[in-house]
Amino acid sequence: xIPKERPFIEPDKFHDLEGVQKMLASCIQxxxxxxxxxxxFAMDVTPRTLWRMVLTGxxxxxxxxxxxxxxxxxxxxxxxxxxxxxxxxxMSALKQIASREGLAPYKASTRFYKSFLDSxxxxxxxxxxxxxxxxxxxxxxxxxxxxFAPLGLRLMLKGKVGAPFPTRxxxxxxxxxxxxxxxxxxx
Amino acid sequence: MKYFYYPGCxxxxxxxxxxxxxxxxxxxxxxxxxxxxDWNCCGATAAEAVSRLLCLALPARNLALAEKAxxxxxxxxxxxxxxxxxxxxxxxxxxxxxxxxQINQTLEEEGLSVSGSTKVRHLLDVLCLDFGADSVxxxxxxxxxxxxxxxxxxxxxxxxYPVFDDPEAPSCMEPLIRATGAKVxxxxxxxxxxxxxxxxxxxxxxxxxVGEILDDxxxxxxxxxxxxxxxxxxxxxxKKISKxxxxxxxxxxxxxxxxxxxxxxxxxxxxxxNLNLGIAPGFMEKLRSPLIKQQENKADAA
Ligand code: SF4
Ligand code: SF4
Ligand code: SF4
Ligand code: SF4
Numbered sequence: 001x002i003p004k005e006r007p008f009i010e011p012d013k014f015h016d017l018e019g020v021q022k023m024l025a026s027c028i029q030x031x032x033x034x035x036x037x038x039x040x041f042a043m044d045v046t047p048r049t050l051w052r053m054v055l056t057g058x059x060x061x062x063x064x065x066x067x068x069x070x071x072x073x074x075x076x077x078x079x080x081x082x083x084x085x086x087x088x089x090x091m092s093a094l095k096q097i098a099s100r101e102g103l104a105p106y107k108a109s110t111r112f113y114k115s116f117l118d119s120x121x122x123x124x125x126x127x128x129x130x131x132x133x134x135x136x137x138x139x140x141x142x143x144x145x146x147x148f149a150p151l152g153l154r155l156m157l158k159g160k161v162g163a164p165f166p167t168r169x170x171x172x173x174x175x176x177x178x179x180x181x182x183x184x185x186x187x
Numbered sequence: 188m189k190y191f192y193y194p195g196c197x198x199x200x201x202x203x204x205x206x207x208x209x210x211x212x213x214x215x216x217x218x219x220x221x222x223x224x225d226w227n228c229c230g231a232t233a234a235e236a237v238s239r240l241l242c243l244a245l246p247a248r249n250l251a252l253a254e255k256a257x258x259x260x261x262x263x264x265x266x267x268x269x270x271x272x273x274x275x276x277x278x279x280x281x282x283x284x285x286x287x288x289q290i291n292q293t294l295e296e297e298g299l300s301v302s303g304s305t306k307v308r309h310l311l312d313v314l315c316l317d318f319g320a321d322s323v324x325x326x327x328x329x330x331x332x333x334x335x336x337x338x339x340x341x342x343x344x345x346x347x348y349p350v351f352d353d354p355e356a357p358s359c360m361e362p363l364i365r366a367t368g369a370k371v372x373x374x375x376x377x378x379x380x381x382x383x384x385x386x387x388x389x390x391x392x393x394x395x396x397v398g399e400i401l402d403d404x405x406x407x408x409x410x411x412x413x414x415x416x417x418x419x420x421x422x423x424x425x426k427k428i429s430k431x432x433x434x435x436x437x438x439x440x441x442x443x444x445x446x447x448x449x450x451x452x453x454x455x456x457x458x459x460x461n462l463n464l465g466i467a468p469g470f471m472e473k474l475r476s477p478l479i480k481q482q483e484n485k486a487d488a489a
Contacts, residue, residue, distance in 0.1 A: 038380045042392040070392060073232055073271075074380035075346030079354055088347065095236040109236070116233035120245070124227040126196040173227055175296035176248060180241045183289055 016097065017062075020054050023090045026083045027051050033077035033087055043067045047077060047087065054090075068094035069109050124172040188317055190263035190308070191253050192220040193273070195415075196228050197266055202415030204459025208444035209265050209310060211457040215326065215448070216318050220263060223253055229272040243286065244293040246276040250307070251299035258304055265310040265444075267343040267414035273307040274348050309344045311359065311413045311443070312351040320362035328452025329478050330368035336446065337372035337407040338364060339400070341417040342380045354378070360411070360443065367450035372407035376400045381420040397421060398428045401436040408470060409439040411446050418442060422465030440465040452478050 034046035045053070045065040053062050071091035078088045098106040099113065119126045190213075198206035213220055226249050234242035250273065253262050264270040279286045281303040291300045338360035345354040352359040357378050361371045381400060382393035397420050404410050412418040422440040429436045441463065448458040455461070460471075 038396055039382070039392060041395070072380055072382055073235065074342040075354075076342070076380070078347050092235050092239075096238065099237045113233035113236045116231065117237060117241070120228045120230065120233075124225075125199070126228050126231070172225070173245075173248075176244055176293045177241070179293040179296065180238060180244055183292060184238060184240055 017054065017057065017059055020090050020093045021057070023086055023093070024051050024054055027055065027085060028083060030082060032080050032082060036076040036080045037071075038074060038076065039070045039072060043070050047091075051087075051090075054094075062094065063098060063103050064105060066105075069098070069106050071095075121173055121177050188217075188313075189219045189221070190261050190313070191223040191257070191305075193223050193226055193249060193262050193264045193269060195264065195266040195269040197415035201419060202266075202442075204445065204462040205265055205415055205418065205442045207457060207459035207462075208442050208448050211453050212444040212448045212451070213263075215451050215453055216322055218313075218318070223249060223262065224256060225252060229269045231268050231272070234272075240289060240293070242272065243276045243279055244290050246273040247280060247290045247301050248294055248297075248299060249273060250277060250280065250303075250305050251294050251301040253305040254301060255299065261306045261308045261313075263308050263310060263313055265413070266416075267309065267341055268416055270307065270309045271343040271348075274350075276301075277303055277305075277307050278348070309351070309413070311340075311344055314363060314443070314447075315359040316351055320366040323363055323447055323450065324366040326451050327367065327479065329450055329476055331446070331450050331474070331476065332368035333476070334367075334369040334409065334473060335372050335407045336364045336369045337374055337404045337410045338377050338443075339381075339410050339412045339417060339421065340378045341412065341414050342378065344413060345378055360413075363443070363447060364411070367447065369446075369450075372404065374403045374407075376403040381417050393420060394424055394428055394431065397424060398432055398436070401425065401428060401438060402432070404438055405436070407438065408467075408473060409441055409446070411441050411443045413443050419464075422463065425465060437467050438465070439463075439467045439470040449474055 029048060029052060031046075031048045033051070034040050034048045037043075037047055040046055043066055045067045047067065050062065050065060050067045053065075068091045071088065073088050073092070075088050078086060081087055095106075095109075099110045102110070116126060192210070194206050198209075210220065227245060229249065230242050230245040234245055246269075249262070253260065262273065264273060276290070280290060280301050287301070287303075294300055338357075340352070340357045340360065345352060345357055347354075355378065364371050376399065379400065380396065382396040400410075400421065410421055412421065418440055425437045441460075445458045445460060445463075449455075449460075460466075
C-alpha cells in the first residue's frame with residue numbers, strides 16, 4: 001500500500017517565495033548563471049530571467065516555467081555567480097514549493113521524488129525496483145513503464161534489479177521522517 | 188589507512204560493479220574499509236526537491252552512526268550524489284547551530300546525535316590524496332599503454348565544495364591514469380554535468396547532454412567515471428543517441444577503480460567487469476594486455 005501523501009512545510013526562511021527573494025536580493029542580472037547552465041537549452045526561461053521574475057514577485061509565471069524543474073544541481077551557476085548567490089539552493093527552494101503545493105505542471109517530477117522517498121522510508125535504503133513500481137502506480141499510467149522497459153530489461157538480465165514488488169518489513173527511519181514532518185509543520 | 192565505507196543504495200543495486208572494484212582496489216592498495224553499520228540512503232536529489240530538513244537529516248544520521256562507532260574515522264563515499272549530500276549535512280552541522288539543533292532533534296529518538304567530528308571523503312579524494320599515483324605505479328602488474336582514457340568527473344564531487352580539485356578544470360584523475368601507462372584524452376567535457384536524474388524523469392534533456400559528452404569523447408577508448416549516476420547516464424543510452432546524431436558514438440564506460448584494478452592485475456570478476464552495460468567490441472582485448480613480468484617491472488621502475 002502506498003502511504004498517504006502528506007505535505008512537507010518548510011520551517012525556515014526559505015519557506016516561501018519571499019525567502020527565495022532574499023537569497024537573490026543582490027542579483028545584478030549579469031547572466032553568468034544562464035551562460036553556465038548545461039540545461040539552459042531546454043529551459044523555456046533562462047535562470048537569469050527566472051531570478052528577475054522571482055525578484056519582481058511574478059509567482060504565477062514562475063510556477064509555469066520548466067526552468068527550476070530542469071535544474072540538475074550541477075552547481076556551475078553557484079560557483080560562478082559574481083555575487084556569490086546560492087543559486088542551486090534557490091532552484092531547490094522553488095522545487096520544494098512546487099512539491100509542497102502539488103502544482104500540476106510538476107506532477108511527474110514531484111511524484112518521482114516522492115516514490116523515491118517512500119522507498120527510503122520503508123526500508124532505510126532505496127529498492128530501485130520498488131521505487132519504479134510506486135512511481136508508476138502514483139502516476140496511474142500503466143503505459144509509462146513501457147518507456148523504461150528496454151533499460152529495465154537490460155538491468156534485469158545483468159541481475160541488477162530485484163523483483164519489482166513492494167515488500168513489507170520494519171521501518172528503520174520512521175522516527176526520523178515523523179520528526180522532520182513534525183518540525184516542518186510546527187516550526 | 189582505515190575508513191568507514193558508505194556504499195549507498197546504487198552500489199548495492201545497479202552499480203554493484205563499482206562497489207566490487209572499489210573494495211578490491213582499496214584492498215590491493217593497502218587501505219582498510221569497514222562498512223558503516225546500519226547506514227541509510229542519503230536521500231539523493233529527491234529529498235532536496237521535497238524538504239530541506241529531510242535532505243539534511245537523512246545523511247546526518249549516517250554521520251551520527253560513524254561518530255558513535257569510531258570517532259575521528261573518515262567516511263569513504265564512492266557515489267558523488269551521496270557524497271554531496273553528506274558533505275552538505277556535515278557543512279551545516281559544523282557551521283549552522285540552529286540547523287544542527289533541528290537535525291539532532293530528528294535523531295534523538297534513536298539515541299543518536301551529530302557534532303561534525305567525522306569527515307566525509309569522496310573515493311576520488313582518497314585515491315588522489317591518501318594513496319596517490321605513486322602507490323598505483325609501484326604495484327603496477329599490467330601496462331595500459333595504448334589505451335586512451337577520458338576522465339569524467341561529473342559535477343557533484345567537485346561542486347559546490349572544492350575540496351580536492353579545481354571545480355572548473357579538474358585534473359586529479361590524470362596522474363592516476365598516466366600511472367597505468369595509458370594516455371589521457373584531451374577534452375573539455377570532463378566536468379560538465381550529464382543531466383543527473385534527467386535520465387529517468389526528463390529523458391530528452393538528459394540524452395542531449397550525454398550526447399555532447401559522448402561526442403567530445405570520440406578518439407578515446409574509454410570514459411572513466413566516479414559516480415553511479417554518471418556511469419548509468421553515459422552507458423545506458425548510447426544506441427539511441429548514436430541514432431539521433433547519425434554517427435556511432437558507442438564507447439566503453441568503466442568506473443575508475445575498474446581501470447586501476449586492471450592495471451594492478453586484479454581478477455576481472457573481482458572488478459565486476461562482467462556487469463558493465465557499456466563495453467565496446469574489442470575493448471576487453473585491449474584492456475587485457477599481458478601482465479608485466481616481475482623483472483621487467485623492476486627494470487622500468489629503476
Ligand atoms: S550570475 Fe548571479 S548576479 Fe549574475 S544574473 Fe545570475 S544570479 Fe544574478
Ligand atoms: S545548478 Fe541548476 S541552474 Fe545552476 S547551472 Fe546547474 S543545472 Fe543550471
Ligand atoms: S543517493 Fe543514490 S546512491 Fe546515494 S544513497 Fe541515496 S539512492 Fe543511494
Ligand atoms: S555528472 Fe550528472 S550524475 Fe554525475 S554527479 Fe553530476 S549530475 Fe550527478
